[in-house]
Amino acid sequence: MKKFLFVQVTVFALIALLFAGCNRQNAASQGGTDGKGGTVKITVEVFDRGTDGGKTDPTNNEWTKWIKEKLLKDEGIELEFVAVPRWEETPAINNLMAAGNPPDICFTYMTELIAQYRDLGGLFDMGPYIDSPLLADLKAFLGPDPALPGRDLIRRFEDPKTKSVYAVPARRMNTANANMFIRKDWLDKLGLPIPATTEEFYRTLLAFKQQQPGGQNTIPYSIGNDLLYMITPICYPFINPDLSLEERWVNNVLGRHFLLPGYKEGVRFMNRMYNDGLIDQKFALIKTEEDYLNPVRAGIVGSFTANWDKIYLENDHIFSDLRKNIPNAELIAFDPITGSDGLTRKLKNDATGVFMFIPKTAKNPEAALRYLNWLARYENYHFLQIGREGVNHDIVDGIPKIKAAEGPWIQNTPHNLDYVLVLNGLDLGDPESTLRGLAQGYPWPATMIENAYNVAMTNAVTDPVIPVTLSAAGPYTQTLVDKGNTLLAQSITCKPADFDAVWEAGLRDWLNSGAQVIINERREKFYLP
Numbered sequence: 001m002k003k004f005l006f007v008q009v010t011v012f013a014l015i016a017l018l019f020a021g022c023n024r025q026n027a028a029s030q031g032g033t034d035g036k037g038g039t040v041k042i043t044v045e046v047f048d049r050g051t052d053g054g055k056t057d058p059t060n061n062e063w064t065k066w067i068k069e070k071l072l073k074d075e076g077i078e079l080e081f082v083a084v085p086r087w088e089e090t091p092a093i094n095n096l097m098a099a100g101n102p103p104d105i106c107f108t109y110m111t112e113l114i115a116q117y118r119d120l121g122g123l124f125d126m127g128p129y130i131d132s133p134l135l136a137d138l139k140a141f142l143g144p145d146p147a148l149p150g151r152d153l154i155r156r157f158e159d160p161k162t163k164s165v166y167a168v169p170a171r172r173m174n175t176a177n178a179n180m181f182i183r184k185d186w187l188d189k190l191g192l193p194i195p196a197t198t199e200e201f202y203r204t205l206l207a208f209k210q211q212q213p214g215g216q217n218t219i220p221y222s223i224g225n226d227l228l229y230m231i232t233p234i235c236y237p238f239i240n241p242d243l244s245l246e247e248r249w250v251n252n253v254l255g256r257h258f259l260l261p262g263y264k265e266g267v268r269f270m271n272r273m274y275n276d277g278l279i280d281q282k283f284a285l286i287k288t289e290e291d292y293l294n295p296v297r298a299g300i301v302g303s304f305t306a307n308w309d310k311i312y313l314e315n316d317h318i319f320s321d322l323r324k325n326i327p328n329a330e331l332i333a334f335d336p337i338t339g340s341d342g343l344t345r346k347l348k349n350d351a352t353g354v355f356m357f358i359p360k361t362a363k364n365p366e367a368a369l370r371y372l373n374w375l376a377r378y379e380n381y382h383f384l385q386i387g388r389e390g391v392n393h394d395i396v397d398g399i400p401k402i403k404a405a406e407g408p409w410i411q412n413t414p415h416n417l418d419y420v421l422v423l424n425g426l427d428l429g430d431p432e433s434t435l436r437g438l439a440q441g442y443p444w445p446a447t448m449i450e451n452a453y454n455v456a457m458t459n460a461v462t463d464p465v466i467p468v469t470l471s472a473a474g475p476y477t478q479t480l481v482d483k484g485n486t487l488l489a490q491s492i493t494c495k496p497a498d499f500d501a502v503w504e505a506g507l508r509d510w511l512n513s514g515a516q517v518i519i520n521e522r523r524e525k526f527y528l529p
Helices: 002-027 062-075 086-099 111-119 133-142 184-190 198-211 227-238 245-250 263-275 289-298 318-325 365-375 378-386 431-440 446-457 474-493 496-525
Strands: 040-048 077-085 106-108 168-172 178-183 219-222 301-307 331-334 352-357 393-396 399-402
Touching: 040 086, 040 365, 062 077, 062 365, 062 378, 077 086, 077 365, 086 106, 086 111, 111 352, 111 474, 133 168, 133 365, 178 184, 178 227, 178 446, 184 198, 198 219, 198 263, 198 301, 219 289, 227 263, 227 301, 227 474, 245 496, 263 474, 263 496, 289 301, 289 318, 331 446, 365 378, 399 431, 431 446, 474 496
Parallel strands: 040 077, 219 301
Antiparallel strands: 106 352, 168 352, 178 301, 178 331, 393 399
């Protein structure tokens, strides 16, 4: 860990030195043209998710060609995509920033990373442009902030004192988050109902273990590579539902709810399941999503957690591969974990998606802003999302029905998420059409999708949002992520008699490794908006 911290500090020290030298250099080059009426060039980050399943080179395919040609025609901007590995994007961007050549438009899901770059003076201030024609389409598209009444979503990261804006969010069209899934055919085979309470869920998994409907390698419940995400649907309902807004916000460290009263008991329940042989005993060795999902495809997993619609995405072939192996297999979303108030409370996503920022090294930051504004126009993101009729979609009852394309027009992510930066999720122009399009945009009956969506949204809440500028998390982020994962894994796998000691020792280490510093800053800056 000391070695990692040294590398991290070194990277950000280099970034600080580079930006200190480039601020003056770029001050005179912040225009949106080349000064001669010609074209300008920008670079834009794109995730590299590999080429498995027919995926294309993310920097050179039919979609990137379309974007480049239309953007050049509409705005006089030449664009080059820069691939960044999806699962190593943070260190990759750190290295590009330290080298002084990051893409002109970058994005991240980590607000802490933006705070680090901002505090080092490494980001371009978009604040003066928020109300200008340059961002008029983007501002209108993002609309009001659902978490902060009376405030525009484009201003989510606005500094209340300086009015600086160093990042703007994408708009998340669908805020459904994770679901738990279960083999309905196993329930039917064993004469069991769909579990509706925590104890019913436990007894169902016990029946899976004892009667092995998936064969001798039956895994009653599976967790894997993204441990925090996968256990949240089980642990979050244990949190005391009567906590104050302040307590919920102050003690939420990097999206981890370890300190909220009740969460520990959720982890204790996971420990009980593990020690009773109901959780995959080798979950700590699962390092990739494919390793996690392959046993589901093979038909030996009874229940598991994934994104709310993950099993229905044809690009992932989860349900379809399961059906190839087990023709009568049936997977459904279900909602079994009840809290102290009897509700199956769960987390849903905030209205923001990915967060976009422009490094100070950008030679044409106004052109970068123009590109984001261009993406926010319906004609542009609509085509990127639904593609060509007959290839990427068919029209059914007046609504585009997305289908899996093959060949050069394949979408590497659903609705071309990696190119349509300004929004996450399908948008067909109005809520009714969008919901219809969402339900029929899968190669499965619409009732399956509607059930999964309704389960994910039932009693769903978001973590609170307080519009303040936070900086403390920066240097501690990766350490706390790693130590948080260790805390969870050790607490789940230890002997029940050792649970309290293991949890408290790990929590103290986590707090002493930077979490307490973050909590102190959040407590100091909290206010009721």
